Every structure is written in C-alpha cells, then in structure tokens.
Amino acid sequence: MENVLGLVAVAAGVIIGLGALGACIGIGIMGSKYLEAAARQPELMNALQTKMFLLAGLIDAAFLIGVGIAMMFAFANPFVLK
Template identity: 55%
Template sequence: MGLALIAVSLLIGLGAAGTAIGFGLLGGKLLEGSARQPEMAPMLQGKMFLIAGLLDAVPMIGVGIGMYVLFVVVPTLAA
C-alpha cells in the first residue's frame, strides 16, 4: 500500500515537472523564433498554443491515472 502511494506521488510530480520543463523550452523557442523572423510571430504563436494544449494534457492524464490507483487499486490491496 505504501509503495502505491509513492508511485502515485511520483506519477503526478514527475508529470508536472516534465510539463514545466516542456513549457519553458516551448516559450524559449517561441521567443527565439519570433526574434529571428518577426513576420512569422503570429503563426508561431498559434502553433505554440496548439502544442501547449497538447502538452497540458500530460499532467491531466497523470492525475487521472494517479487518482484511479489511489481510489480503486489501493483500497482493493488493503482489503
């Protein structure tokens, strides 16, 4: 039971940390691309928001799996 709780916390925490790193890299590349070609900034910004939406799904899926493990799997292990 204790290992399942550690697994859930790692799943949620590492998913959030990976997403934060991804958003940092994505924002940096957007600024870099906009500085090189300012006329492409609106197109790059639109693509950045699309990728940000997809990137934001990663921790949401991790939280969903973590909640499943926490509320479905762990109580069956304790019984």
C-alpha cells in the same frame, strides 16, 4: 497488505511529480524557442503563436492524463485485494 497502500501513495506522488516536472520543462523550452523564433522572424509571430498554444495544450493534456491515472490508482486501486 497495508504496505501496498503506502507504496501506491508513493507511486501516485511520483507519477504526478515527474509529470509536472516534465510538463514544466517542456513548456519552458517551447516558450524559449518561440521567443527566439519570433525575434528572428517577427512576421511569423501569429502562426508561431497559434502552434505554441496548441502544443502547450497538448503538453498539459499529457500531464493531466498522468494525474488521472495516479488518482485512479489512489482511489480505485486494482492492486489491493479485499
């Protein structure tokens, strides 16, 4: 059973790591598209900026949900029988 604890720790690390990687890539792509759109049509910059910050918050929220799930598995592990 001690092997299960090690696998849960690895799984939690993978969940957090891949979530962080996905969030960073998503925010990077979104930021580059925002700059591209703002350069093409500067008069829409305020509307685009509002939408960009809303999407950045949603992307970060998805990552933090993954961190919460990983912490649940790490600290209140339902797979380890007592």
